Amino acid sequence: MLGNFNVRTDLALEAKEDCDAQKIPVRGVHVQEERDEEREIFTTTVKIETENGAKEMGKPVGTYITIEAPNLSIPDEGYHREISEELAHHLKSLIGEEKKSIFVVGLGNRDVTPDALGPEVIGNLHITRHVLREYGQLLLEGKEVREISSLVPGVMAQTGMETLEIIRGVIEEAQPDVMIVIDALAARSTKRLNRTIQITDAGIHPGSGVGNHRNGINRKSVGIPVIAIGVPTVVDAATIVTDTMLSLVEAMDESEHLRNLGGTLKTLNREEKYQMIREVVTPNLNTMFVTPKDIDETIKRISFTISEGINIAFA
């Protein structure tokens, strides 16, 4: 099981791939793929339907929609518009028409570039709640507009509080109907960085996000439906080192060239190899992450794409 491996990915898609790679049969999980070759947008929907599926996947029950868009981190206004529309489509179908008041929360630390995705998204939203409450729908020229409110709670090192405490308090007071939460995620593989958007109705679970929340942020903990939008912007340093080493050891087993180096490695199974490797990885890597050098431009573009998606869906 993935849990034993203690590998860090926030993407249900990667968790599923990992189970498949290990030939673990996962029951209670349903996967559906859609490939729009023309627009180069690939959508995978992973439905974790049972507690058993949740346990094997290491993720709570829920629907996880993954939009993969190879050009997401490249400047191309038209293409980004298409992704925003795809995102808007999924948000509307997950949230439905009847929710009138939407509370958008941008998690993460605005002072650490790859963790600033959430705060940056909030910066581009069209906030309407205060205007609607002051002037009603009249001002908006007949258009049916939802109440949009937002918050950037900050991270625990800045506030001294669990993010969940802050969010629960504000929801209690402001009484929105549904919450959208944006967070930068950790992927397992660098190849998914900054080209993938995950949308899920399962909320944020402990250990998720670049900043590692300790408490789940979901319907159960906050009292209203929670839709989480995440983009993997980092890989855990420990994960990347371990994975690369695992490749090395497996290459030793398989490659003609390296065969005689590997020796009795063949006699170990995958998990034993993994454990052996972890012994070597220094513990200080656990507080480190890996991210690309041009992360500033990527965050700027993707956060704009996501806020436009939310604006299109509800404004």
Place this chain on the structure above:
Amino acid sequence: MLGNFNVRTDLALEAKEDCDAQKIPVRGVHVQEERDEEREIFTTTVKIETENGAKEMGKPVGTYITIEAPNLSIPDEGYHREISEELAHHLKSLIGEEKKSIFVVGLGNRDVTPDALGPEVIGNLHITRHVLREYGQLLLEGKEVREISSLVPGVMAQTGMETLEIIRGVIEEAQPDVMIVIDALAARSTKRLNRTIQITDAGIHPGSGVGNHRNGINRKSVGIPVIAIGVPTVVDAATIVTDTMLSLVEAMDESEHLRNLGGTLKTLNREEKYQMIREVVTPNLNTMFVTPKDIDETIKRISFTISEGINIAFA
């Protein structure tokens, strides 16, 4: 009464001066001055003790301590340290020893320089609540440390919510003992800008702060004691124009040189003159403020001085 004049100042000191200038006898208000000539720190304590005093001053009942420090906006590390210590002294005496958990809120908009004072102060605080809750006092080497938590709620245009809603919710959830709220203020006179710190146990009242809160943030509205720390960083554009014109008209009355210009202006009393002048002030000035060009450096220095004051007092 000041109310009629509708003049904007957040400083109790200026409100008192204005009453004095108009020779309005203010009962229920007690003023005490302290001049530390050597350190060039002048402290005025205005105590508004009755509802009548509150009405005439246009400020709620409470103690308003004003620290005036001419060199506050000048770079001088040692001098700023002295102000931080003066501030710490007043904070400790207003808050007392028994409060264990202190919640510091930085009001204002971090993207508008003169309104960024609150968020900037939070950025330099030593936040301890999460560490104390995780590891207890042990970690802190025997020092008695208070729980410090903080929040930057943002302004209504960014959140769609009243600041009061956010603060009430978070207090409800996190249960601090006392709240310190930092805000950039509007002064009446440019001569007080960036050299004055007001500390009060009366909280923040409606219309106060650069961003003009609509609801009071005080013990009554949030349920715990509220100490407000404010620094005037702007003057309302309408106020500055009106005040300058009032000076002109009064100069016409008094100056030998201008006497024959003033004509029958003498026959008007001060309030009639004020009203006459307001007719000329264009309404669009009401959303405008006046601030110095080097406001970025000033905010940086003063916010550091205030956060050091809080750190000295409680960490």
Place this chain on the structure above:
Amino acid sequence: MLGNFNVRTDLALEAKEDCDAQKIPVRGVHVQEERDEEREIFTTTVKIETENGAKEMGKPVGTYITIEAPNLSIPDEGYHREISEELAHHLKSLIGEEKKSIFVVGLGNRDVTPDALGPEVIGNLHITRHVLREYGQLLLEGKEVREISSLVPGVMAQTGMETLEIIRGVIEEAQPDVMIVIDALAARSTKRLNRTIQITDAGIHPGSGVGNHRNGINRKSVGIPVIAIGVPTVVDAATIVTDTMLSLVEAMDESEHLRNLGGTLKTLNREEKYQMIREVVTPNLNTMFVTPKDIDETIKRISFTISEGINIAFA
């Protein structure tokens, strides 16, 4: 003449209006208006053709195109796109096709919101010079792309150098063909703030911009053609006070209601009145400016509109 009045406006349009208001006949200046009522974009081209015209206008010889767009500070993506295209059109016609290497400089202080226009514009530009130099035109799929480079020099309080020194040095070394310089301007009237873009081939002249450059930045001083793009984001505090008082005094002369107040004011001419008023304006106002409270959102939107204009024109 305006010079005597020492009134601060960076807009040629306002300088012309002021001359007209004072019924000063200005020779050597040619004005042409174009009103696109449907798109609500009004374009005024002021051509200062002679040294005499320059003297009376208080601005150097050159072409000053002013785009007035009432909704420029309002969020409306489609409308902003139209302004970007209008700007692109004027840039292309002023710069011509033969210039291959374009150096864009963002003047101003990124830490003072209304002065951050220049730095913000640079942040959204498509920079191509380094890519073209490394890989040539090949990479760009047959499209003819100009070399775009950029610099945010900072302000004198941050660098200790005149902006002109920095720019001259970089031009000397990098050898671009033409320079575009972006700056936040001071208007005379609040009604022009954040809804006007001025494009001129006269560069930036001393005293211009929110930060008040001491040396002209123009073809003569830097050695290559300089196109300046400016948006008024502030009004000088002294100007706004003086202008409002002038209105008061003139209203005294003209209004039935105020006539007997004005007394012998009638015997003064406009300039004498202006001088009289200046005596009252306190000198500390000279380092202050007036700006709207929502300047953060305005700067964000307008800077994006301008960078898109440059991107459309040359990328």
Place this chain on the structure above:
Amino acid sequence: MLGNFNVRTDLALEAKEDCDAQKIPVRGVHVQEERDEEREIFTTTVKIETENGAKEMGKPVGTYITIEAPNLSIPDEGYHREISEELAHHLKSLIGEEKKSIFVVGLGNRDVTPDALGPEVIGNLHITRHVLREYGQLLLEGKEVREISSLVPGVMAQTGMETLEIIRGVIEEAQPDVMIVIDALAARSTKRLNRTIQITDAGIHPGSGVGNHRNGINRKSVGIPVIAIGVPTVVDAATIVTDTMLSLVEAMDESEHLRNLGGTLKTLNREEKYQMIREVVTPNLNTMFVTPKDIDETIKRISFTISEGINIAFA
């Protein structure tokens, strides 16, 4: 030789350690250590005196002073003051008394947290050049103050220009006597991150810094002496993976437990092992870096310590 290994470290100290670890005898390099146990400040001076030493070390001829301070990334005002003073001491001895005009350049990208060290240092400097040029020494109350100027040139992706082009141009125009350049560095080992300051008179060499400059910035290329101050804030992702794997392979050779796994690895020398490992490291890691999650607070504190060091030395 290190060159063959193609391992990335900007610290001369680490380069020397690496040579020692490989038992490569390095001639022309002189090392001196100083341990201030009480203050916990350890200073190592590496002098590369010959071209041969430079070749073996992979660093140009020059003096490299490394201050190691374990608590540099921990909040402790007094301790940081001591480091600032230590830095000031070295700066004064490297620069000497006769240089009157000092130009401080902050390299790096202010929008990518671990690369923002240079720009952040500039933000806290006392800039004096413009004041001295305007008012002379008179204003400064008899104190002998040097001319301090500064620049944040930005990175090539933002400017389209080589940093060297910008710096050369500005030096040509402004004619300072000496240049101090601040840059975030890459270390080889995570244990040196954010606790080490390197000061060198060798300038910045190609491939150095988080942003990987292509051209050296040194006395030869800019025409005046260049003192570089660097702090390692990242490790190259490829380096960290390769190093960890090398440890694994070596552990296989040495550990009783793993011996029979390692097989014939013993027959390879260190370089052959290294090459074997590199084959597995994916090329996309080359544009990635590893950095700690709390890099925002670290950058804030260390940049302040460095700017105070410069302020103490010259203001």
